[in-house]
Amino acid sequence: MGKRKLTFIVAWIMVGTFILGGCSDPKIVNVDINPPTKGLLHYLKQDQMVNVSDNGYKVRVESSTAEVNSETEVKLTLRVLDSSGLPVRKFSEDMTKLMHLIVVSSDLSSFSHLHPEYKGKGIFSVAYKFPFGGDFLLISEFMPDKQGVTVYKQWISVKGKSPLAEKLISDTATKQTVGGLDVSLSMMPDAKHLAAGQTAMLNFRFTDAKTHKPVKLEPYLGTAGHCVILNDTANQYLHVHAATDMSSGENVMFHTQFPASGTYKLWAQVQYGGKVNVVPYVIRVQ
Structure with a gap:
């Protein structure tokens, strides 16, 4: 097993332990009152853009x-x-x-x-x-x-012809094919336990649809990928950048916090072969 893949798996296990509350350390620290200055929790507190204001502009x-x-x-x-x-x-x-x-x-x-x-x-x-x-x-x-x-x-x-509005329904399948790439989405917590206000990790894995071999994604707009998220009424907006240290090769990971419960559609955007691929998913947040 390669060093990068092992590092990714270890980080994923650490994040899952943190989110699901499986840590054996009895000390509980409020990271909002006492924000960490280093380590995994410090990393997770960065780059979370949730409903940013217009600031008067x-x-x-x-x-x-x-x-x-x-x-x-x-x-x-x-x-x-x-x-x-x-x-x-x-x-x-x-x-x-x-x-x-x-x-x-x-x-x-x-x-x-x-x-x-x-x-x-x-x-x-x-x-x-x-x-x-x-x-x-x-x-x-x-x-x-x-x-x-x-x-x-x-x-x-x-103006113009309008198709029938599509009803937003949560995806039951975590795999799909886009632009010649097979894409699988893994979430932590999983889809059944995804809740508003808690840190969520979204990992996309890309393989060649014909050979089924992992691909090496290219940088897109200064990072490994972008993910835009809107709820079904479009009043909750998030634009999340890939977690660089936890994204490599065929994997792109995003972390965020959903501000409220409801149905959300997300569009992950990555670049491969000089082409930007947009991967949509619909998920339900409790």
Whole structure:
């Protein structure tokens, strides 16, 4: 067994012990009052973005056409304004990009992760063709200069034919095939014991669909992978980055905390062979 694989298995066992309360140490420490400064618990407390605020910033969206229609591509202009209504002129990179734009249909059947181009003076631009008519959620994620990650959410109505809304049903199978890759999802705690407010570990394993051999994934936007998560009403939003030290080769691990109970859809995004693969799963949180 390789060193990396052994390290991953050991870390997985440690995390499972922590989450399920199997530690034999009788001392109980509140990590929110006394946060750890090193070790596994310190690592787990990092990089958890749960419903980040807009921090008083706004994003005004304008289209190149009088109305947005699913039949034609549209140019979207996004103007980032501060709390005084003035254009924001300086931004810091967040995972190699100045802005991430998530576009999701109201029934969560359609998902896109875009990166608008910065034009200066707080203006970003991107071309996009909506897949069908209906309501779409636009989630703009950016870092104003000297500020933390900021998220602004708004709905846009798109003209055109609308398919029947898909009902969000929890996946019973943990395996699927996407883009020539077989994908398996392991969770700790498992699906039956996944609860709001507790640390959850999500591990994706990728193998070649034809040879069934493990693949070596490529870095994507500065990390091993990204995972966007929304609940069925789209009012709970999480954007999680891969746990770098616990992701290697064919494995990508994410850790997060679901803010409330309910049904969630997640989209894991990884890169292989120069192509970004999006892997959707629907899970239920108690």
